[in-house]
Amino acid sequence: MAREIRITPSILNADLTNLGREISRIASVSDLIHLDVMDNVFVPNFTFDFERASQIVKECPIAVDAHLMVADVDLIAPAYAEVGCSSVTIHAEATRNITSTLRAIRKAGARAGLGLKPATSIEAYADCLDEVDMFLIMTVEPGFGGQKFMYEILEKVKRTRAIIGDRPIWLQVDGGVSLETIGQASEAGADVFVAGSAVFKADDPASMILSLRNLAISVAD
Numbered sequence: 525m526a527r528e529i530r531i532t533p534s535i536l537n538a539d540l541t542n543l544g545r546e547i548s549r550i551a552s553v554s555d556l557i558h559l560d561v562m563d564n565v566f567v568p569n570f571t572f573d574f575e576r577a578s579q580i581v582k583e584c585p586i587a588v589d590a591h592l593m594v595a596d597v598d599l600i601a602p603a604y605a606e607v608g609c610s611s612v613t614i615h616a617e618a619t620r621n622i623t624s625t626l627r628a629i630r631k632a633g634a635r636a637g638l639g640l641k642p643a644t645s646i647e648a649y650a651d652c653l654d655e656v657d658m659f660l661i662m663t664v665e666p667g668f669g670g671q672k673f674m675y676e677i678l679e680k681v682k683r684t685r686a687i688i689g690d691r692p693i694w695l696q697v698d699g700g701v702s703l704e705t706i707g708q709a710s711e712a713g714a715d716v717f718v719a720g721s722a723v724f725k726a727d728d729p730a731s732m733i734l735s736l737r738n739l740a741i742s743v744a745d
């Protein structure tokens with residue numbers, strides 16, 4: 525059976541002063557909105573505190589996929605589920621208790637995601653499969669939009685797909701996804717694609733999302 529392909533546009537590079545308008549340009553063709561939360565500790569950049577992020581989640585007309593790039597994520601992660609995020613991803617490098625935090629996210633009603641920076645091995649987390657609804661494999665160093673896709677991570681994407689096997693776990697790639705790179709990421713086994721600058725720098729963001737999705741579907745098995 526063909527994998528279902530999802531595009532989750534990141535609003536990191538959207539016009540944050542006019543977010544309602546930015547989201548309305550892409551809402552009809554987006555599967556989820558990817559919300560990058562950065563604390564200037566886990567990554568050298570700051571985006572939103574919890575208060576601002578939860579306001580965005582409440583106002584967003586489509587489901588939100590929160591990507592928490594914050595240190596000591598265990599306490600705050602379930603709160604993102606409680607304010608209505610449909611998916612909440614924590615970083616393996618930022619948690620002290622993966623299992624209980626992933627369980628708390630699910631208990632609060634969201635899908636539980638586990639993110640890995642480029643240097644973090646997937647094999648170390650293969651025993652988390654029962655607690656995870658999505659793996660997020662970073663294809664850039666987290667912190668900024670507009671970086672170059674790291675092709676050397678495609679091997680890790682393939683290994684993650686093999687580890688997932690038949691389980692209904694989503695496999696997301698994030699960073700540098702564009703018309704140039706999405707085909708190879710899809711061939712490697714990814715099925716959820718974050719795209720920030722590719723979408724918001726396009727003249728027509730909605731048609732860019734459709735093109736990205738079509739390209740990913742055309743090579744998915």
Ligand code: DX5
Pocket residue numbers: 534536537558560591664665666667668669670671698699700701718719720721722
């Ligand atoms: C980077 C963020 C990404 C970023 C993607 O740390 O996690 O979601 O916004 O932006 P592009 O698609 O421009 O690489």
Ligand code: ZN
Pocket residue numbers: 534558559560591698718
């Ligand atoms: Zn992200």
